[in-house]
Amino acid sequence: MLKQAIENLGNHTIQGVWRIGFASRFFLSMLLHSGTAFRRFGLTIREMYFTGVLSLIIILVSGLFVGMVLGLQGYETLQRYGSESALGTLVALSLVRELGPVLAGLLFASRAGSAITAEIGLMKATEQLSAMEMMAVDPIARVVAPRFWAGVISMPLLAALFSAMGVLGGYLVGVKLIGVDEGTFWSQMQGAVDFEQDILNGVIKSVVFGIAVTTIALFEGYDAPPTAEGVSGATTRTVVTSSLVVLALDFILTAFMFRGLN
């Protein structure tokens, strides 16, 4: 019994280390074979359509609702202290620093990440990747790298749109519905949001999340067992792992970026 448990532990450890090693090699290989993704930028733009443009609806609608909720909750809390004029600041800082990159990252993982894993996994299961190899075309360069760069480019744009829609949602609820002064709302926001400390850091976060989510999605698809169960399991792992990694990275990045700030 104990021997079996130790064997299982050892087996899982070896498998885990092997997978980390394989994932690292996969990531390096993807970077090394990125030439095609830029030389034939049309391939990357095509993938940006699938990962970015097709994620727009969920990102824009979610951003609007999150901003509207922020407007309601923010007003409710701020008016207790007579600070409802700071609603614009609260909405904007919450979105550009945290909610924009993080929620866009989570939505990106569930919409685009799962689609990437399923597509690559099915390409593997139906021998399309092997066929490409047999045609002397490297699937990492032709299939994987363009999707990676498309994800890395799309993610900050989606996060920016999420934040913009959130600010619009906060404005609609705070100014148009509740009646906060419009000039105060925008001027407070303009005065409080710093480009370098807030917006740029938010963009850095969203780029990091884009790299993490797209790499996980591509690796899970590429490493998926070529069966129906294998692909469905890999798709689930992409969403779960990506979401946890986005949240963990957010904490680490926030700790580094905003320490010492008031």
Place this chain on the structure above:
Amino acid sequence: MQNDILVEIEDAVFGYGARPVLKGINLTAKRGQVVAIMGSSGCGKTTLLRLIGGQIKAGQGTVRVAGESLGELDRAGLYRVRRKMGMLFQFGALFTDMSVFDNVAFQLREHTDLPENVIRDLVLMKLHAVGLRGAAHLMPAELSGGMARRVALARAIALEPSLVMYDEPFAGLDPISLGVTGNLIRRLTDTLGLTSLVVTHDVQESLKIVDYVYFVSEGVIVAEGTAAEIRASGLPYVHQFVHGESDGPVPFHYPAPPYVDDLRLGVRSA
């Protein structure tokens, strides 16, 4: 003549982990021949094809294609040799996000700088050769199994390779598609001067078109010869295979304890 030989395998050994699959295979395929590799499911036929395609490397022995030893080549060398090869996968393996036309044009666009109007003509010629010029605009999901196999064949010959490998080209086809595919393999081999390696267990269809047959069983070549020699073979394994007998050297029953013991008949009567 040595130059006549396009594929040469000497004492190739390969295994997945501790499980040996190929245990010393010797095989040659001459230019212009259709060579069949036959054997029951799981005997190592597809592994042999992957060895010739360079997707896996032999643990021992050598695999030479067009005079180049695949085991000694780096990735770039392997890709150079693969440009002389075409491969037809079991279910076509067409790129599902591309039309029939784009599938066939894929290699031409990847490996040549030909202008698009020349590529268009070449693709239509390849599709015409397999009878599917009119299906150029269709997507793979709109094709039947036999049509998908023919498109994959057009794609495999797009760069005019010296060697085309077919993995179970007859599996799951209706009798008409079966005949069409068999005839295409023979006709393309003759007209384009190819060498065709056909992995199959469809004896009747393949014996109509092949020049030479290798029988694989449990990782070794157990018989070889021309189609006529195979039909007349007295070897029990070949006889069972060619005539589709359910029992023989390849037993009907998977190894198991004695039937009486499994049913515990002795215990009940006691």
